Amino acid sequence: xxxxxxxxxxxxxxxxxxxxxxxxxxxxxxxxxxxxxxxxxxxxxxxxxxxxxxxxxxxxxxxxxxxxxxxxxxxxxxxxxxxxxxxxxxxxxxxxxxxxxxxxxxxxxxxxxxxxxxxxxxxxxxxxxxxxxxxxxxxxxxxxxxxxxxxxxxxxxxxxxxxxxxxxxxxxxxxxxxxxxxxxxxxxxxxxxxxxxxxxxxxxxxxxxxxxxxxxxxxxxxxxxxxxxxxxxxxxxxxxxxxxxxxxxxxxxxxxxxxxxxxxxxxxxxxxxxxxxxxxxxxxxxxxxxxxxxxxxxxxxxxxxxxxxxxxxxxxxxxxxxxxxxxxxxxxxxxxxxxxxxxxxxxxxxxxxxxxxxxxxxxxxxxxxxxxxxxxxxxxxxxxxxxxxxxxxxxxxxxxxxxxxxxxxxxxxxxxxxxxxxxxxxxxxxxxxxxxxxxxxxxxxxxxxxxxxxxxxxxxxxx
Amino acid sequence: xxxxxxxxxxxxxxxxxxxxxxxxxxxxxxxxxxxxxxxxxxxxxxxxxxxxxxxxxxxx
Numbered sequence: 013x014x015x016x017x018x019x020x021x022x023x024x025x026x027x028x029x030x031x032x033x034x035x036x037x038x039x040x041x042x043x044x045x046x047x048x049x050x051x052x053x054x055x056x057x058x059x060x061x062x063x064x065x066x067x068x069x070x071x072x073x074x075x076x077x078x079x080x081x082x083x084x085x086x087x088x089x090x091x092x093x094x095x096x097x098x099x100x101x102x103x104x105x106x107x108x109x110x111x112x113x114x115x116x117x118x119x120x121x122x123x124x125x126x127x128x129x130x131x132x133x134x135x136x137x138x139x140x141x142x143x144x145x146x147x148x149x150x151x152x153x154x155x156x157x158x159x160x161x162x163x164x165x166x167x168x169x170x171x172x173x174x175x176x177x178x179x180x181x182x183x184x185x186x187x188x189x190x191x192x193x194x195x196x197x198x199x200x201x202x203x204x205x206x207x208x209x210x211x212x213x214x215x216x217x218x219x220x221x222x223x224x225x226x227x228x229x230x231x232x233x234x235x236x237x238x239x240x241x242x243x244x245x246x247x248x249x250x251x252x253x254x255x256x257x258x259x260x261x262x263x264x265x266x267x268x269x270x271x272x273x274x275x276x277x278x279x280x281x282x283x284x285x286x287x288x289x290x291x292x293x294x295x296x297x298x299x300x301x302x303x304x305x306x307x308x309x310x311x312x313x314x315x316x317x318x319x320x321x322x323x324x325x326x327x328x329x330x331x332x333x334x335x336x337x338x339x340x341x342x343x344x345x346x347x348x349x350x351x352x353x354x355x356x357x358x359x360x361x362x363x364x365x366x367x368x369x370x371x372x373x374x375x376x377x378x379x380x381x382x383x384x385x386x387x388x389x390x391x392x393x394x395x396x397x398x399x400x401x402x403x404x405x406x407x408x409x410x411x412x413x414x415x416x417x418x419x420x421x422x423x424x425x426x427x428x429x430x431x432x433x434x435x436x437x438x439x440x441x442x443x444x445x446x447x448x449x450x451x452x453x454x455x456x457x458x459x460x461x462x463x464x465x466x467x468x469x470x471x472x473x474x475x
Numbered sequence: 476x477x478x479x480x481x482x483x484x485x486x487x488x489x490x491x492x493x494x495x496x497x498x499x500x501x502x503x504x505x506x507x508x509x510x511x512x513x514x515x516x517x518x519x520x521x522x523x524x525x526x527x528x529x530x531x532x533x534x535x
Binding site for chain 2: 321323325340342344349352354355356357358361362365367368371372373377
């Protein structure tokens, strides 16, 4: 049998439901692994071991008594520390909110608990989901399990690091400019930014109202679909929540991709931001593999990454300034330097810039919609480089914006990032798939085809 | 953006304390903002609506 710490969420849920695995034994195995690895990886800001173990014991009792709670009963989950968990601090990895105790669960956490999942604790993030890997905060930055000298991506950095290290099989992340998909890319896991509004943002500390998404992070495509099915759903108290039809996200997982039309956006990584050759080779390999499986692959053009990035930054930093302005005026020294710089930028933008950005956004939405009338799914780069050393500030600064994730925050289309292979240095390389609004099932179908063809779901960080 | 403009805008935004304690970060923030705004094209049509439009009677 697979080591308990590498069990997928789906396998763990099945094994627990059929009483082949005790949720208490699973919890013990994970807590033991966390205690050994987390001092090196810093995935957790706060581990809630006692409550998690007590919930595991309760799950065992309930299952033995024939009272299953839901499809994730007894399965542990980690929560990014900008998302509220009742009774625990939501610090956003910042001194600014160090004593901010949440009084209620965020809706996404409530839904996970309703399905029986067990909250393990709060995970590292870049400060306020924007700061970058920083060493001037109350907690150290998370590190990459594939090589702890390298960064794990962000801002959902603890989520990515903990999954890749086998500390938990599921985590919640948030994505405003790529923050689920960046750690998914750097840590070789599966991260989905769902369609805007599909998952409630209520109880999640905002960075940018227009661009914020909550997304599932897992080690396998099937787990991602399972987790999305639990957390998706209309929330009348979230003004951005979509009244979407109920999605059967896992329904097409094993469906073949023969005849599927795939649009390959080459200019993102060939001319807009020329990618590392190994990243480019990985993307070609994905396109060739899908072709060999019967998909029809053709080139697609969208506006340039430079344009998408500028619109994303103007909207994000304008809205973030509106959120953080008061604190930045009164206590700028309580922020780390990276977050302080990025959050103050909005103070130097005009009202007209913000309106322009939202007008350009409409044109960008139209361009992606037009592309998705020609094809069923888009294939493009996520990161242009393998993750660099975490202590190489200049290289972190250079490579962070070299990505193709922000376009789909601007347009709200669902986008999934996952591993395309490993670099010669043994670090994950990545690919991104994008589909029509609320067509997450198509994303999972393509992502699973790639995963199945390459066996990537069985590839783990050597830690 | 020159230094005087940065200071003027920072003070207007109430960032006096940041300007005194972290002047290099205020300058870096201003540079980021200028860069992003400069790279953003104006909409092709001056009558273009921003997104999302007001939709009366929906949502809340």
